[in-house]
Amino acid sequence: MEEAQLEDLVAANRILAEHGVIDAYGHVSVRSPRDPQRYYLARSLAPERVTAADLMEYDLDSRPLDAAGRESVLERFIHGEIYRARPEVQCVVHNHSPSVVPFSVTGVPMKALYHMAAFIGDGLPTFEIRDVRQGTDLLIKDSSLGKALARTLAAKPAALMRGHGSVVVGENLPRAVGRSIYLEQSARMQMQALLLAGPGGKITYFDAAEVQASISRQDYVRAWPLWRDKALAKLNEKTWSVPDL
Amino acid sequence: MEEAQLEDLVAANRILAEHGVIDAYGHVSVRSPRDPQRYYLARSLAPERVTAADLMEYDLDSRPLDAAGRESVLERFIHGEIYRARPEVQCVVHNHSPSVVPFSVTGVPMKALYHMAAFIGDGLPTFEIRDVRQGTDLLIKDSSLGKALARTLAAKPAALMRGHGSVVVGENLPRAVGRSIYLEQSARMQMQALLLAGPGGKITYFDAAEVQASISRQDYVRAWPLWRDKALAKLNEKTWSVPDL
Amino acid sequence: MEEAQLEDLVAANRILAEHGVIDAYGHVSVRSPRDPQRYYLARSLAPERVTAADLMEYDLDSRPLDAAGRESVLERFIHGEIYRARPEVQCVVHNHSPSVVPFSVTGVPMKALYHMAAFIGDGLPTFEIRDVRQGTDLLIKDSSLGKALARTLAAKPAALMRGHGSVVVGENLPRAVGRSIYLEQSARMQMQALLLAGPGGKITYFDAAEVQASISRQDYVRAWPLWRDKALAKLNEKTWSVPDL
């Protein structure tokens, strides 16, 4: 990849951590711009520590091309199988977005009610891992589970994962990152709206035409340079050098 | 404008971002002190990055006087049309205040219950864009939508915008900034009070005399110098210089 | 006052701001150690900017002994009248503690359910300013209102002020500061407990013996040196020097 693209992916890791969408866990990948059968994903490392040296290249079976002793993320199959199933997708985020998890364990559907997260549309699917395998630790640790998640995602921009988090995709990296950030914010807003409205109360969600009109625009182009520059600036700060005790 | 006034507007951008009232989006303008038919608004840029060089002058049709290659904010018509309709208004804030959005999509009216936000009075209007145009992306992208929003606002200090955010105005800049900050805080407090009181429970809102007695005083004069100095001090910090990767 | 006592009061201003108990408003005073008919309170200034030079001395009628051109806090009568009514009180905090305000506008009583805020006991009184004067801006702007508030407070450690905030007192400064911080935290916990329990659900509050056993101990002695040192260290940081634009 070009240096700017590597920087984008490094920045994406740190942006998502900074916004509380991922903590030490969660991951973000990009499809290789040279070869659509390949993708880049950091080695198993807390996202806010990721640098360019930590990025690894994978094929769509999620085998590393040159591991060089680096440990791969267990759930990399999420990425490989979604890139296989969705040729237009260029970026995949897997997160434990804290306000999204409560929706994933109830029957309450997320719906678009905030223009920055209009991509939610008339709802997002929830992946119930029990439908394909019993007694798991909920992690997507092989291709078979990755394929099942990709089937649940289908053509949607995101899918909730029951008791675990969500997966968010985009036709470019800023879109997937921005969607992840605003999915979290929209989840909080919808919880609050549901409490305000009360049982049986009315909430005005986006209608189909509003969703359609909004999506084309939402590449978060004003936010992305701000997020990226702030994230990369932190790379230079030496806050984590460990002193002698 | 005078340098101090430019600084006020730069500070306002950063204050609102710092308080979580706006994120990379949202904007704040001031009417020109020289010509009431003109206003100043930053170019399309994340508010926490705005410096004096980013401020542009507009007429009330929201045409830039000297764009100099700078991109204008899409929703500048909010500002132009409110300055046209409300001669006493000197400052307009448009934000996506997160605790206000849930009120905008339900029928629950915001009401004054906290003395720092007494300006809410007996309620704020909500702009439903569908009433004037179907199938939009909810953005105020032309004068016609700006005029409709200004009609909804009427003589009020603020109006909610369904599924989008709010617009807050003031007879001076600190007032509009302070109102934006305390509108967000009051929204949170009202949500909590409604939950505490439960369905049919009683909440003591401000009565008309209390609202009247409070408004004249609320220019947030003790807060403004603190907010302004902290915001401008950050201008000097070089936290966002991007290092080599 | 001794230098250490001045430092305590400066620190108290900044600690309360740092913990979100007060913002640019709110104030904290101490009774003079030399003369029980006097108290110290900062001039009208955002608490996180207060230094020793901003501290002013007042008599119990809340008249400054030597204003030296400095503007007094409008609501200083809160302090004077409570010191008059409560000889054992050495420190008074007035705040707009955000999670306490929702209780102040509903009939739901705060009660002790967390050992760090056991001082709440079987409830705190709420000052309804309308009971003594109609159509105010809710501020305690004269001795008459100050006396009424002190009557509502009676012998309690704190009183809520409807639509405004609360007043918290202590037999020493760390106690009043700590009570303010844990009152806010306990308010949040009680709201959450009420939501969890649901209408008619059972919550285990402290019984009278537990309240009695807890209060003697709660001077927050482990927290105070941490809070104080962090607050005073910030005095030296030059984060707010305003650069040229």
Added chain:
Amino acid sequence: MEEAQLEDLVAANRILAEHGVIDAYGHVSVRSPRDPQRYYLARSLAPERVTAADLMEYDLDSRPLDAAGRESVLERFIHGEIYRARPEVQCVVHNHSPSVVPFSVTGVPMKALYHMAAFIGDGLPTFEIRDVRQGTDLLIKDSSLGKALARTLAAKPAALMRGHGSVVVGENLPRAVGRSIYLEQSARMQMQALLLAGPGGKITYFDAAEVQASISRQDYVRAWPLWRDKALAKLNEKTWSVPDL
């Protein structure tokens, strides 16, 4: 202990404070690697100030081996009695985790609904101190109360303490620290899920097989080095040196 182990314990104090699981109170201990009848715990000090020099060694009766004038934590009996009762436990955390306290005062059981906190399983016990002693300040100030708490904990990974906080244990230090952090997060998620689902609404909790499959893996190995390095880096920052006023 080895230097790295001392560092781990110092780091654990600061990590828990940084994550809001403990404030100036709360404490964390480790069993001595040399002698299972001994444990290490910091002297009575706010956790975010703890350095290696503050660590004290205790026997299982919670008597310090060499106090050297340092004051012991009042509630050290929590640690001693749990190490006595649970030979496999190597680390004990006592905290006032704010989102856990509301569960402790209601009859609502915490249950596993998020894979990062699967250790909650089908529920955690709540220690009601009144069952063993009336009229206390809720503190575990002697061996008898410590033993009663250990009996309530039994073989579980954590126990809530009514109106007070919780105790969390682990077979190693990162596990106990990580469990404390994710117990707080899971409490927030469960509150939100309960509100979303509404009275009688359905929430999908982990089933027994999922709990079993998850627990073996949860040592928070990706998070621990990040948490540890950030915590120890702060040791070197001189933010708390107190300036002259």
